[in-house]
Amino acid sequence: MTKAERALETRERILTAACEVIADIGFENVSMRKVAEHAGVSKALLHYHFDTREKLFAEAMTHSFAQTGTDTDADAEGGSVPAAVVLARILRSMLPSDAELRQDWKLWQELWVRAQRDAAARHLAVDLYDQLHAWVGGAVERGIRSGEFADCDVAALSTLVMALCDGLGIRLMLDDPGVDLATARSTIWRTIAPTLAVDPTFPQI
Structure with a gap:
């Protein structure tokens, strides 16, 4: 797997985890730490891909929509x-x-x-x-x-x-x-x- 493929796989895993966590406890209760833990990645790696909760939420919504x-x-x-x-x-x-x-x-x-x-x-x-x-x-x-x-x-x-x-x-x-x-x-x-x-x-x- 190339570096680009690994990055894409990590991004997909984070977005899937974000969708699950947001749906489970609501966006207002979501922290970047909770999403990182659910995705099995470090908080630093999560911030590398998404620097704010708002951007993560928007990308998670788009990701969910694209799978439908x-x-x-x-x-x-x-x-x-x-x-x-x-x-x-x-x-x-x-x-x-x-x-x-x-x-x-x-x-x-x-x-x-x-x-x-x-x-x-x-x-x-x-x-x-x-x-x-x-x-x-x-x-x-x-x-x-x-x-x-x-x-x-x-x-x-x-x-x-x-x-x-x-x-x-x-x-x-x-x-x-x-x-x-x-x-x-x-x-x-x-x-x-x-x-x-x-x-x-x-x-x-």
């Missing part, structure tokens, strides 16, 4: 994945449907709180939402081009999807007995199905 939904276009058979399946997989990734995604959601909640009083966090949150908007919009546009979806206002539909995911996702994070994962998914899909002119049943993914 990377397999939405994957098909084990090597064939083309229908646009409805791609969009359904994106919805799955945007809801706290497993332990890893619940951790991502905890990070998002930390970001929402920080964004209320910190300009850098606010800009980061807006940027990540823009990327989510483009991700959803890209899947919708793909379906329109292939003829799987009816032509529609892509930007408006993407905004609706994100709003529904946020609202229902919060209730899932609260373990609200009135909303389970299947209900959340079906509610979102039934809401957007008429606009896309597709079956209102959530696709098999």
